[in-house]
Amino acid sequence: MRLTRTLEERLVALYRQTKVVGGLFRSLGQEADAVGSAFALERRDILSPLIRNLGSMLVKGATPVEILKQYMARGDSPTRGRELNIHFGDLERGFIGQISPLGDMVPVMAGVTLSFKMRGEDRVGLVYVGDGATSTGAFHEGINFAAVQRCPLVVIVENNGYAYSTPTSRQSAAKVFVDKAVGYGVPGEQADGNDVLAVYDVTKRAVDRARSGGGVTLLELMTYRRKGHAEHDNQSYVPPGEIERWERENDPVTRYTARLRDEPGFSVSELEAIDERVRREVDDATDVAERSGVPEALSALEGVYADPPRADRLWFRDGAEGVVESHERAQGWGTFDDSASGPH
Amino acid sequence: MAEITYLEAIREALFEEMERDTAVFCLGEDIAKYGGAFKVTDGLAERFGESRVIDTPISEVGIVGAAAGAAHMGMRPVVEMQFIDFIANAYDMLTNYVATARFRAFLPCPMVVRGPSGGYVRGGPFHSQNPEAGFVHTPGLKVVYPATAADAKGLMKAAIRDDDCVLFFEHKYLYRRIKEAMPSGDHVVPIGKARVAREGRDVSIITYAATVWKALEAAEQVEKDDGLAVEVIDLRTLAPLDDDAIQATVRKTNRALVVHEDTRTGGIAGEITARITERSFAWLDAPVLRVTAHDVPLPYAPSLEDYVLPQVSDIVRGIRAVAAY
Numbered sequence: 001m002r003l004t005r006t007l008e009e010r011l012v013a014l015y016r017q018t019k020v021v022g023g024l025f026r027s028l029g030q031e032a033d034a035v036g037s038a039f040a041l042e043r044r045d046i047l048s049p050l051i052r053n054l055g056s057m058l059v060k061g062a063t064p065v066e067i068l069k070q071y072m073a074r075g076d077s078p079t080r081g082r083e084l085n086i087h088f089g090d091l092e093r094g095f096i097g098q099i100s101p102l103g104d105m106v107p108v109m110a111g112v113t114l115s116f117k118m119r120g121e122d123r124v125g126l127v128y129v130g131d132g133a134t135s136t137g138a139f140h141e142g143i144n145f146a147a148v149q150r151c152p153l154v155v156i157v158e159n160n161g162y163a164y165s166t167p168t169s170r171q172s173a174a175k176v177f178v179d180k181a182v183g184y185g186v187p188g189e190q191a192d193g194n195d196v197l198a199v200y201d202v203t204k205r206a207v208d209r210a211r212s213g214g215g216v217t218l219l220e221l222m223t224y225r226r227k228g229h230a231e232h233d234n235q236s237y238v239p240p241g242e243i244e245r246w247e248r249e250n251d252p253v254t255r256y257t258a259r260l261r262d263e264p265g266f267s268v269s270e271l272e273a274i275d276e277r278v279r280r281e282v283d284d285a286t287d288v289a290e291r292s293g294v295p296e297a298l299s300a301l302e303g304v305y306a307d308p309p310r311a312d313r314l315w316f317r318d319g320a321e322g323v324v325e326s327h328e329r330a331q332g333w334g335t336f337d338d339s340a341s342g343p344h
Numbered sequence: 345m346a347e348i349t350y351l352e353a354i355r356e357a358l359f360e361e362m363e364r365d366t367a368v369f370c371l372g373e374d375i376a377k378y379g380g381a382f383k384v385t386d387g388l389a390e391r392f393g394e395s396r397v398i399d400t401p402i403s404e405v406g407i408v409g410a411a412a413g414a415a416h417m418g419m420r421p422v423v424e425m426q427f428i429d430f431i432a433n434a435y436d437m438l439t440n441y442v443a444t445a446r447f448r449a450f451l452p453c454p455m456v457v458r459g460p461s462g463g464y465v466r467g468g469p470f471h472s473q474n475p476e477a478g479f480v481h482t483p484g485l486k487v488v489y490p491a492t493a494a495d496a497k498g499l500m501k502a503a504i505r506d507d508d509c510v511l512f513f514e515h516k517y518l519y520r521r522i523k524e525a526m527p528s529g530d531h532v533v534p535i536g537k538a539r540v541a542r543e544g545r546d547v548s549i550i551t552y553a554a555t556v557w558k559a560l561e562a563a564e565q566v567e568k569d570d571g572l573a574v575e576v577i578d579l580r581t582l583a584p585l586d587d588d589a590i591q592a593t594v595r596k597t598n599r600a601l602v603v604h605e606d607t608r609t610g611g612i613a614g615e616i617t618a619r620i621t622e623r624s625f626a627w628l629d630a631p632v633l634r635v636t637a638h639d640v641p642l643p644y645a646p647s648l649e650d651y652v653l654p655q656v657s658d659i660v661r662g663i664r665a666v667a668a669y
Contacts, residue, residue: 021466021644021645021646022466022467022468022644073466073644073645073646074645075645079644080645081643081644081645081647081648082468082469082641082643082644082645082648083468083469083643083644084468084644087468099469099470100427100429100430100468100470100471101429101430101432101433101470102402103402132401132402133402135401135402135403135406136402136403136404136433137403137405137406137433138433163373163402164373164374164378164381164426165374165377165378165399166373166374166378166399166401166402170399170401171401171402172401236378237377237378294645294646294647295643295645295647295648296647297647297648297650297651298651299648300638300640300643300648300649300651300652301638301640301651301652304639304640304641311638311639311640312638312639313638314608314635314636314638314658315633315665316635316654316658316661316662316665317658
């Protein structure tokens with residue numbers, strides 16, 4: 001949680017220096033639901049993060065330097081400058097890259113976990129959606145498919161109160177999202193998303209159920225998005241005082257550290273050492289990321305297909321073979337062919 | 345008269361049409377209180393209330409389907425796609441339901457689906473697309489893609505008044521970059537009519553949307569450097585294509601370059617080229633050439649996006665190639 005927060009704070013600084021290409025998406029106040037749930041998985045399991053699941057990716061082994069290079073569109077970033085922000089994955093480390101259209105990863109994760117079942121692998125999948133994504137057809141079709149197939153999949157609805165500017169009350173008439181579980185014929189559970197241990201517990205139960213052949217579970221984690229949809233969003237649609245109240249009364253990091261203080265054997269110096277280690281790690285990562293270069297332009301043509309490995313460079317670009325120069329002309333065509341002997 | 349931006353021109357058209365006709369209403373994600381991701385609908389909800397400017401769940405199939413139903417009943421819905429890339433979610437509803445409704449069931453769909461489109465803005469693969477070609481290929485849909493602020497306003501008004509579904513592509517690169525004074529009065533630009541953006545006699549460029557401006561810049565450059573007079577045709581509407589305008593410019597200059605920001609294979613340039621050879625082959629002094637995006641998903645990093653998309657220098661090269669043939 002500390003690493004998520006410190007890394008995002010660094011990204012804000014870089015964004016203000018215009019070193020971030022495009023938008024910046026924060027998970028401030030939601031770190032517990034991302035981190036606590038990801039910890040409930042084994043190394044071999046696969047999760048599908050959403051835009052506010054930086055913490056889940058870090059738990060799964062994504063590194064700060066990768067995140068920073070992604071946001072700065074560097075040539076040696078995980079997507080080599082092709083995709084934005086935390087839109088990347090690594091199946092070896094157990095996380096899969098998301099796309100912008102919401103809900104699409106639910107059917108994809110149904111397929112990922114279907115493959116586990118078909119091959120008899122002891123692995124489970126975890127897919128995150130926001131309150132907004134539950135309104136999509138893809139969400140509905142994906143969870144229903146997974147439920148029917150009894151795929152080992154945990155579906156987490158992170159209810160953070162807003163989808164861009166739209167409050168949850170304008171997203172769904174259902175009082176709580178976990179009620180939707182009944183309609184899909186799967187167990188559902190709701191938990192306090194800002195209590196990292198509660199998140200871990202509820203996710204662990206669902207993961208265990210999936211692992212033991214119990215199929216899909218729908219979880220709803222109650223949290224709150226303290227920043228706008230992205231950094232440019234001034235949150236003018238949020239009632240006054242709401243953000244401040246969550247910050248004051250329900251910050252996941254503050255809550256967890258307060259709880260740690262009550263543990264026997266707690267030492268402040270240990271906590272400070274963690275903070276210091278995180279700061280150093282993010283500093284070092286920033287140095288490395290800033291030193292890496294921009295992507296080489298021609299690399300844009302690579303990897304659309306396995307075969308051919310490279311798309312054609314179009315004729316009007318320097319170095320490409322000119323389409324006009326290479327035109328073949330039929331014998332005796334037009335008035336251009338001096339060697340033509342026949343009548344024109 | 346004060347100049348307004350391309351974005352403000354669209355908003356002005358929505359205001360005027362909602363004032364004129366109570367059947368007109370807007371629906372989309374984050375369009376009411378927030379005013380839309382790009383603020384196109386800013387102020388509409390205050391003026392007309394949230395019953396006519398409706399914030400919807402994230403449900404493109406639902407939004408487009410509901411618009412079709414309301415349109416059948418005599419309403420005139422204007423749907424916003426937060427980014428036009430997400431129109432892919434509603435592809436089934438638009439191509440299977442809406443596009444066929446009049447033909448198979450005699451049900452009119454007087455509706456507009458509009459949204460920010462196009463690249464040159466570092467938006468990456470899901471916030472930069474130009475998905476017009478698939479819809480131009482679908483009988484039953486009309487497609488417009490304005491390049492100027494005045495056309496954005498006039499075509500929006502025409503689209504809302506049209507008795508069929510019009511897909512209205514707005515180029516987000518142009519939203520705040522161009523400004524113009526609006527023609528006075530009830531400014532309506534007819535759907536299906538192209539515009540001569542620049543007169544010339546040596547080479548014709550046929551294009552639309554953001555690349556109109558790049559073509560104009562290229563035309564200025566070759567006039568200065570090569571003494572070539574380039575004509576630029578701004579199509580404005582892609583379905584139905586203004587075939588007469590295309591043939592007229594080709595028969596005038598005898599040389600044509602088709603330019604678009606969309607990818608090459610299966611893009612509209614292929615259709616335009618085919619029409620030219622079908623009707624004006626005998627007038628051609630050179631093959632019709634295309635300057636388009638490369639056939640790859642649009643990448644995010646500036647160096648990559650700049651490489652993939654057509655630039656002014658590419659159009660200059662294209663003009664010279666066609667002129668020199």
